[in-house]
Amino acid sequence: MTEARIQAGAPAQGIHGAGGGTQVLDPTYEGDFVLDEHLLLESGRTLAGVTLHYAVYGRLNAARDNAVLVCHALSGSALVGSWWPEIFAPGAVLSLEHDFVICINLLGSCYGSTGPGSVDPETGQAYGPDFPLVSIRDNVRAQARLLDSLGVHRLRLVLGGSIGGMQALDWTILYPERVERAAIIAAAPVSAMGLALNHLQRRAIENDPEWEGGRYLPQRPPRRGLALARQIGMISYKSAALLEERFGRNPNRNGENPWGLDDQGGGLIGGRFDVAGYLDHQGQRFIDRFDANAYLAILRMMDTWDPLRGYSSASEAFSRIRAQLTFVGISSDWLFPPETVRRFADTIGAAGVRADYREMASDHGHDAFLAEQVELVRLLQ
Amino acid sequence: MTEARIQAGAPAQGIHGAGGGTQVLDPTYEGDFVLDEHLLLESGRTLAGVTLHYAVYGRLNAARDNAVLVCHALSGSALVGSWWPEIFAPGAVLSLEHDFVICINLLGSCYGSTGPGSVDPETGQAYGPDFPLVSIRDNVRAQARLLDSLGVHRLRLVLGGSIGGMQALDWTILYPERVERAAIIAAAPVSAMGLALNHLQRRAIENDPEWEGGRYLPQRPPRRGLALARQIGMISYKSAALLEERFGRNPNRNGENPWGLDDQGGGLIGGRFDVAGYLDHQGQRFIDRFDANAYLAILRMMDTWDPLRGYSSASEAFSRIRAQLTFVGISSDWLFPPETVRRFADTIGAAGVRADYREMASDHGHDAFLAEQVELVRLLQ
Numbered sequence: 004m005t006e007a008r009i010q011a012g013a014p015a016q017g018i019h020g021a022g023g024g025t026q027v028l029d030p031t032y033e034g035d036f037v038l039d040e041h042l043l044l045e046s047g048r049t050l051a052g053v054t055l056h057y058a059v060y061g062r063l064n065a066a067r068d069n070a071v072l073v074c075h076a077l078s079g080s081a082l083v084g085s086w087w088p089e090i091f092a093p094g095a096v097l098s099l100e101h102d103f104v105i106c107i108n109l110l111g112s113c114y115g116s117t118g119p120g121s122v123d124p125e126t127g128q129a130y131g132p133d134f135p136l137v138s139i140r141d142n143v144r145a146q147a148r149l150l151d152s153l154g155v156h157r158l159r160l161v162l163g164g165s166i167g168g169m170q171a172l173d174w175t176i177l178y179p180e181r182v183e184r185a186a187i188i189a190a191a192p193v194s195a196m197g198l199a200l201n202h203l204q205r206r207a208i209e210n211d212p213e214w215e216g217g218r219y220l221p222q223r224p225p226r227r228g229l230a231l232a233r234q235i236g237m238i239s240y241k242s243a244a245l246l247e248e249r250f251g252r253n254p255n256r257n258g259e260n261p262w263g264l265d266d267q268g269g270g271l272i273g274g275r276f277d278v279a280g281y282l283d284h285q286g287q288r289f290i291d292r293f294d295a296n297a298y299l300a301i302l303r304m305m306d307t308w309d310p311l312r313g314y315s316s317a318s319e320a321f322s323r324i325r326a327q328l329t330f331v332g333i334s335s336d337w338l339f340p341p342e343t344v345r346r347f348a349d350t351i352g353a354a355g356v357r358a359d360y361r362e363m364a365s366d367h368g369h370d371a372f373l374a375e376q377v378e379l380v381r382l383l384q
Numbered sequence: 385m386t387e388a389r390i391q392a393g394a395p396a397q398g399i400h401g402a403g404g405g406t407q408v409l410d411p412t413y414e415g416d417f418v419l420d421e422h423l424l425l426e427s428g429r430t431l432a433g434v435t436l437h438y439a440v441y442g443r444l445n446a447a448r449d450n451a452v453l454v455c456h457a458l459s460g461s462a463l464v465g466s467w468w469p470e471i472f473a474p475g476a477v478l479s480l481e482h483d484f485v486i487c488i489n490l491l492g493s494c495y496g497s498t499g500p501g502s503v504d505p506e507t508g509q510a511y512g513p514d515f516p517l518v519s520i521r522d523n524v525r526a527q528a529r530l531l532d533s534l535g536v537h538r539l540r541l542v543l544g545g546s547i548g549g550m551q552a553l554d555w556t557i558l559y560p561e562r563v564e565r566a567a568i569i570a571a572a573p574v575s576a577m578g579l580a581l582n583h584l585q586r587r588a589i590e591n592d593p594e595w596e597g598g599r600y601l602p603q604r605p606p607r608r609g610l611a612l613a614r615q616i617g618m619i620s621y622k623s624a625a626l627l628e629e630r631f632g633r634n635p636n637r638n639g640e641n642p643w644g645l646d647d648q649g650g651g652l653i654g655g656r657f658d659v660a661g662y663l664d665h666q667g668q669r670f671i672d673r674f675d676a677n678a679y680l681a682i683l684r685m686m687d688t689w690d691p692l693r694g695y696s697s698a699s700e701a702f703s704r705i706r707a708q709l710t711f712v713g714i715s716s717d718w719l720f721p722p723e724t725v726r727r728f729a730d731t732i733g734a735a736g737v738r739a740d741y742r743e744m745a746s747d748h749g750h751d752a753f754l755a756e757q758v759e760l761v762r763l764l765q
Contacts, residue, residue: 136651195627202660246576270517271680278576279583299652
């Protein structure tokens with residue numbers, strides 16, 4: 004199917020949830036790929052019976068030179084046509100007519116690929132907290148096996164934002180001969196502030212007694228902890244300017260009074276401001292669609308990403324790259340600040356890689372790569 | 385006592401805890417003032433048997449024109465000589481020889497003034513969650529009664545950072561004839577991002593089942609929730625640049641391995657990075673010195689601060705001011721960004737008030753008014 008289907012208000016699958024009313028695309032095929040052998044992980048552990056859930060859009064041409072891999076971010080899914088539809092708009096970055104677009108759910112996630120909620124074939128029980136660290140690099144290696152099975156040896160483009168950008172770069176280092184171009188959007192090794200924010204999200208989940216050390220039952224997940232983690236994440240995805248413009252110091256739109264007394268007449272909590280109502284709403288939406296252990300697994304995958312790990316120098320790692328790289332920073336992103344992305348691109352360029360840097364002017368913050376797709380497309384064209 | 389006593393490593397009482405090894409000063413007097421009638425609050429409720437815990441440094445002179453009020457921030461105390469000692473250094477802002485310095489613990493706090501942990505004389509029980517909203521303005525009105533009792537009618541200076549700055553400004557609006565100068569440091573009405581951060585801190589405490597709706601026993605407080613709240617606060621008090629410089633992506637200095645497996649062999653949590661170890665340490669330190677309900681009371685005091693509340697316009701409120709105001713923004717403060725403080729100063733200046741703005745160049749973030757006192761003193765001189 005190569006035509007867009009309008010699904011106003013369809014549930015967003017993006018990292019942070021895009022607005023409703025966006026055109027979303029149905030995949031040509033959506034299914035599972037099961038690795039026929041154990042996946043050897045960077046940690047030294049192996050993962051058995053690995054399933055990758057993936058979606059493809061368009062068809063691989065006879066020359067097999069039209070394949071594109073899109074890598075998703077923290078809470079995304081394989082359904083890139085649902086969370087990044089504007090990338091497929093006529094004349095945009097990808098074409099359903101000319102490209103064969105693959106998107107693969109991350110290992111560790113809860114949208115079809117093997118993750119903490121999956122059954123460990125060796126125990127017959129869900130992994131839960133026993134799920135190993137599956138790194139970005141581990142993911143890329145598994146993805147390569149899936150592409151092999153699809154007959155895709157070479158990618159004309161690999162791209163992604165945030166954790167998706169980390170995967171894209173690792174593709175160019177691990178499989179230099181397989182990637183022609185890569186677009187790495189709002190990504191760099193996680194800064195100390197990013198590590199701090201992720202740590203707080205981890206603590207929010209761990210603090211929830213329903214988490215049970217990761218051994219919660221699916222019907223009794225740590226909802227409050229995951230909701231708070233998501234809210235902490237949300238503030239890092241948005242700029243202060245955007246929150247100010249949207250919410251300011253307005254009382255919650257449902258009529259709560261921040262200056263009033265609590266229901267019981269006390270005053271420790273009080274009526275919410277609008278931004279608090281918004282964050283609570285985002286937290287509630289998220290717990291209906293995501294799993295706490297999967298969230299922890301991916302936070303850690305993000306934290307531990309270091310493209311230099313195992314190489315003796317930046318030059319040794321980055322000089323492997325053959326692809327042409329485009330880095331995109333977002334002007335108001337404080338999770339991956341544009342100057343950090345630019346410096347990262349410069350470091351890679353210094354290793355002799357063709358790497359250009361472009362900046363997206365947006366007050367949306369990190370989320371802009373999902374929230375302002377039309378602007379992003381303009382920049383990538 | 386007018387001489388400094390060196391207490392290397394004495395426990396810091398500042399809003400966010402200063403480093404050890406600072407000279408701290410003993411007060412001339414530290415004690416309680418009990419209001420002889422109920423305090424009528426902005427909310428319409430009254431608070432009975434109100435106690436203000438306070439400290440004074442130096443002596444009131446015969447002309448009674450050497451009084452200075454220092455207002456403390458979220459988790460500060462009346463012991464300004466302990467948390468802001470450099471302000472008293474020879475030739476700095478305040479002089480133990482020439483000034484009579486008063487500092488009063490906030491109502492709602494847990495350092496001696498009436499707060500949620502105090503006994504409600506009308507029930508004989510601790511207030512707990514029944515403690516009413518006590519606003520910044522309510523605090524200032526109570527403080528004025530205490531100054532009356534000390535024979536202080538006029539302040540040559542009132543100053544404070546963060547919530548302390550909010551009190552300082554309210555002093556100039558509520559008691560225009562009583563204040564000669566005010567220094568308002570790193571303060572403005574809380575932005576949407578600030579409201580968001582405070583909301584997350586509130587949720588962290590509420591999510592802790594030990595909070596018990598605010599009715600926890602003193603020996604069984606919501607320690608994990610309060611520690612997480614503090615950690616969320618900490619990241620807002622520090623700049624990303626400072627965290628990067630201090631911690632970068634280093635593993636926790638105790639030797640944990642962020643790439644290793646968990647104790648049980650799984651990989652959802654992992655060894656901490658250094659910044660995470662630091663935040664956990666800050667959280668642990670805080671729960672030994674602060675109370676969760678007091679924290680909630682002061683968060684709300686901060687959120688609801690609006691110097692225009694009850695006035696028909698900014699002009700009506702600010703044109704009451706007779707004092708000369710100095711605003712200080714901190715270059716790397718993202719909780720109260722310098723441009724916000726500057727705009728706030730401009731707004732007040734536009735009402736005909738003598739208001740100047742100075743910017744402190746520091747990469748410490750909001751905390752700089754405590755962490756870089758020598759720089760602050762230089763700016764205020």
